[in-house]
Each structure stands twice: as structure tokens, then as C-alpha cells.
Amino acid sequence: MHPDSPKPEPSASDQTDTDLFLALKAGRVEALSDLYDRYSNLVYGLALRVLSNSEEAEDVTQEIFLALWHKDNYNPTRGSLSSFLVTMTRSRSIDRLRSRNTKLRFLQRWKRISTAEEISANPLEQVSINERSQLIREALARLPDSERQVLEIAYFEGLSQSEMSQRLGIPLGTVKTRTRQGLLKLKQHLRDFIQ
Numbered sequence: 001m002h003p004d005s006p007k008p009e010p011s012a013s014d015q016t017d018t019d020l021f022l023a024l025k026a027g028r029v030e031a032l033s034d035l036y037d038r039y040s041n042l043v044y045g046l047a048l049r050v051l052s053n054s055e056e057a058e059d060v061t062q063e064i065f066l067a068l069w070h071k072d073n074y075n076p077t078r079g080s081l082s083s084f085l086v087t088m089t090r091s092r093s094i095d096r097l098r099s100r101n102t103k104l105r106f107l108q109r110w111k112r113i114s115t116a117e118e119i120s121a122n123p124l125e126q127v128s129i130n131e132r133s134q135l136i137r138e139a140l141a142r143l144p145d146s147e148r149q150v151l152e153i154a155y156f157e158g159l160s161q162s163e164m165s166q167r168l169g170i171p172l173g174t175v176k177t178r179t180r181q182g183l184l185k186l187k188q189h190l191r192d193f194i195q
Contacts (some may be wrong), residue, residue, distance in 0.1 A: 017081035024069060032069050039082065040065070043089045050093035055162065055172065060092050139189035147182030150175055 015023075015034070023031035043064050047057035064085060068074060074084050140148055153159050153167070161179060165172040 018076040020070075021074065021081060022181050025072075027143055029069075032065065033037065035068065035081070036065050036186045038084050042082065043085055046086060047093045050090065051096060055095055057093075060089060061098065063092055064089055133192065139186050142189060143185055147178045150178045151182045151186065154179065 004170070017035070017038070018036050020031045024035065025078075030113055044057050044061045047060040051057050067088070068085075073088075074081065096141070105118060133158070140151070149168070150161075150164055153164050154161075159167065161175045162172060165175045
């Protein structure tokens, strides 16, 4: 090798986590690929254990590495990257579980209210039930068609988000976004009645 020729870059396997992280922060995007190769199995495996859902575990894995790339939330002097990724993965996965449970409880309350019409009730109760059912129909009607469609399919047909994605021919991420936005808007419209 000529003495003036540049030294070759060390391979990813020769670089420490800190080297790769600092390279990523310096704008070397290939360092993200190296870190992903090194830790994606760890992140995905933990997310899958917490969520018991491969699609959600994949989503969390992507979120974790995008956050590592875009945010300055890791400090190499405060601990190992693997510990940071484990902590972040556990936190994001638990947040998703809570969100999933919140949405499920909301849909269950919505279903209880709307199916209450089938319960025999005295005339005063029947008026109240009819009013609530009308409020729900009005709140649904105020949603954009795309959001109302996924909520109605989930509620009336019980399809999962993956099944809706296949039926509607749209990406799973789009179904998730429409569901989340629709539920938030529906909850906002019905906030006085679902306490």
C-alpha cells in the first residue's frame, strides 16, 4: 500500500456500537444499516414477546431504528446501545399494548351502547337508548368515508386490520392510521356520553 493512500474504512464488525452511532450522527446512513443488522433481531424478538403480534413487532422495530437515526435520545457515555434499545423497545411495546387496550375498551363501550336497543326497557330508558344510538350514528356520519369504513368493518364484521388491508387493497399502515384517526374523532364527538 502506498504511504499516501487513504486508510480503508474499518468494516462494521470491527467498529464498536459507539463508533457506528457517531458515524450515523455524522450523516453516514450506512451506519444505520450496520446497527440494524447488529440489533434488529434483539429489538424484534423483545417486541414480539411483549406484543404477541408479528406485524406490530415489525412496526416497533422500524420505529426504534428510525428514532435512533432521527432523534438525539441516546448518549453513548450513559450506557450500552443494546441496553438503550431494550429499554426503548420495551417502552414502545408497552405503549402499544396500552393503546390497543384503550381502543378495545372504547369499541366495547360503543358496542354496549349501540346494542342496548335490543334490551327490553321501559319507555323512558328506550328514549335514552334511542337518543344514544342516534348520537353514535351522527358521530359516525361526521367521519370521513375512509375512516368510517374501517370502523364499520371492524365493528360490524369483526375483521382485523390485516384482513381489512387485504379486502380494501390498501397498505396495513393506512388501515392503522384511518382506524386511529377515526377512533380519536369518534371519541371526541362522543366524549360527553362515554365516560
